[in-house]
Amino acid sequence: MTARGSDLILERMMALHPKIIDLTLDRVWRLLAALDNPQDKLPPVIHIAGTNGKGSTQAMIRAGLEAAGHSVHAYTSPHLARFHERIRLAGALISEQHLTDMLAECYDANQGENITYFEITTCAALLAFARTPADFTLLEVGLGGRLDATNVIAKPELCIITPVSLDHEQYLGDTVAKIAGEKAGILKRGVPCVVGPQSDEGLDAIEQAAARIGAPLLIHGQHWHVTRERDRLIFQDENGLLDLPLPNLPGAHQIQNAGAALAALRHLQQPDTTHEAAVTRAYWPARMQRLRHGPLVDQAPGIELWLDGGHNPAAGQAIGAHLATLPARPTHLICGMLNTKDIDGYLRPLSGQVSSLHAVSIPDTLATLPAEDTAQAAQRAGIDSVIAESVSEALAQIADKDPQARVLICGSLYLAGTILQDNG
Numbered sequence: 001m002t003a004r005g006s007d008l009i010l011e012r013m014m015a016l017h018p019k020i021i022d023l024t025l026d027r028v029w030r031l032l033a034a035l036d037n038p039q040d041k042l043p044p045v046i047h048i049a050g051t052n053g054k055g056s057t058q059a060m061i062r063a064g065l066e067a068a069g070h071s072v073h074a075y076t077s078p079h080l081a082r083f084h085e086r087i088r089l090a091g092a093l094i095s096e097q098h099l100t101d102m103l104a105e106c107y108d109a110n111q112g113e114n115i116t117y118f119e120i121t122t123c124a125a126l127l128a129f130a131r132t133p134a135d136f137t138l139l140e141v142g143l144g145g146r147l148d149a150t151n152v153i154a155k156p157e158l159c160i161i162t163p164v165s166l167d168h169e170q171y172l173g174d175t176v177a178k179i180a181g182e183k184a185g186i187l188k189r190g191v192p193c194v195v196g197p198q199s200d201e202g203l204d205a206i207e208q209a210a211a212r213i214g215a216p217l218l219i220h221g222q223h224w225h226v227t228r229e230r231d232r233l234i235f236q237d238e239n240g241l242l243d244l245p246l247p248n249l250p251g252a253h254q255i256q257n258a259g260a261a262l263a264a265l266r267h268l269q270q271p272d273t274t275h276e277a278a279v280t281r282a283y284w285p286a287r288m289q290r291l292r293h294g295p296l297v298d299q300a301p302g303i304e305l306w307l308d309g310g311h312n313p314a315a316g317q318a319i320g321a322h323l324a325t326l327p328a329r330p331t332h333l334i335c336g337m338l339n340t341k342d343i344d345g346y347l348r349p350l351s352g353q354v355s356s357l358h359a360v361s362i363p364d365t366l367a368t369l370p371a372e373d374t375a376q377a378a379q380r381a382g383i384d385s386v387i388a389e390s391v392s393e394a395l396a397q398i399a400d401k402d403p404q405a406r407v408l409i410c411g412s413l414y415l416a417g418t419i420l421q422d423n424g
Contacts, residue, residue: 005100009107010083010121017116023147027115031123032152034109038123038130039152042137043073046264047153049141049183050162050196052314053257056249057162057196058138059282060261066091067277068270070135075125075150077118077142080286080309080417087125090134102128118142122149144172146185158267159186159193159215160260164202165314166342177201184209192267195219196260218263226259228252233279235262247279250288252325253318286416288322294423299392300399304329304406307420309413311337313345319410320349330405333357334394335378337411339369346411347381355402357385358394362415374411391419 032039046061048054055076065072074088087094094102102124110120122142129137136157141148145161164180172179180202187193187210195206197220210217218224224237228246233255235242242262247254258279265274286309291297297305308319323331331354337343347357359374371387378385388394391409398407409419 006083006096006103009100009103010117013103013107013120014117016110016112016120017114022116023144025147025149025151027113028119028123028149028152030113031106031110031115031120032126034111035106035123035127038127040154041130042126042153043129043134044157045137045139045153046158046160047139047141047150047156047186048160048162049145049148049186050160051165051167051179051183051312052310052318053162053196053253053260054140056254056257056282056284056287057160057260058140059249059284060247060258060278061264062138063281063283064261064265064270064274064278065136067281068274071133073129073132073134073137074140075122075129075138076140078413078417080413081421083121086121087128089128089132094128098128099124116149119149126152141183141186144179144182144185146182148186151186153188155188156191158264159188159191160196160264161186161193161206162196162257162260163314164198165312166345167312167314170340175201177205180205181209187213187215189214190216192216192218194224194260194263194267197221197256218267220256220259220263224259224263224266226255226262228255233258235259235275237263237266239266242275244276244279247282249282249284251318251322253321285420286413288319291419291423296392296395296419296423300395300403300407302403303395303399306406306408307416308408308410309416310410311341311346311412313342313349316346316349319408320353323350323353323408326406330355330402332398332402332405332407333383334360334388334391334398334407334409335374335411336360336362336371336415337369337374338362338365338367338414339373340367341369341412343369343374343377343411344380347377347383351381351383354383354408355405356398357383358388358397359385360388360391360394360415362412363390363418365414368414391415
């Protein structure tokens, strides 16, 4: 069946619930029961929550495990160009036929009942994982943790909570402590959890949740440490010291993501070969990704073109810090964001690193922030801004005035997905 087979079913699934986000587990449990509880038949699960770094940490763990010869399932969201990216079966993206079959089975089993798009597609992923042999399952939380559709695993092998910061406040709470408490909802009694760097209030909330249910924690700064020393990554825990190359994923924040991945691999007692592979072989698109091929690159060959899908204040800080490490070069942003995001908090850390911002609306996205609003936010952050009809138009305007500049397309994974699809 062509790609249209899965697309048609996904479109029908969108109509099963009026809200995009409606956090509860009742609908998921109902459908999983109708599917004979595939969540109970998975290979050992590593469950990953957090505000930033979930995907990068998952990618590093997967790279390490696969280097040791393990077959690995992986679930992530959202996708960038094609839905298939969300489901990786034993190392390979799910095929169109397999995806169509799993979606159809879940749609039929749901019998027209209310269920959100994320919930029913997560059930389809769990069903595919349960029916395909593998050694590990890497399960990334979609939103929050406690009421996320992935939080149906009775006893994971390991949990991970990456750094927690403000995001999705309308669903998770208006303080880091409240959000961290929601993320800590993935903790299970007796199941260890690797905890990445946290604010004091975030860590306190996680520790309280762990104490209530008896979940042992492996905490950054207490049980494991990671740092950059010259051009090496140094990791240390109770098992000793690792001296490794820097992560191939760019950005200083990838040091802490690598630390969490290494702490996980050490806990899983994986061989030494996994450690270097984790930091040197991971691939995670739209995270400070350098674009080197495609129509946009051809359009402005003198431009150094980058793409990043980060969309909250912590992501803005990470991007700003990374830009500061790059060789001096005029840097311009092409930015489009969703109207649910803290655009002022995102742009403030970038203001000292960029010369201008071209604001765009995200194509075919109802929740896009209008380009006019993005431009106004840039002005509030002290960044000169103009409005462009498209990324291509913005790039042409920048190249016309500054043909050797650095350009970062940023602000949303939805915008990044459009770029990867159109620039492939």
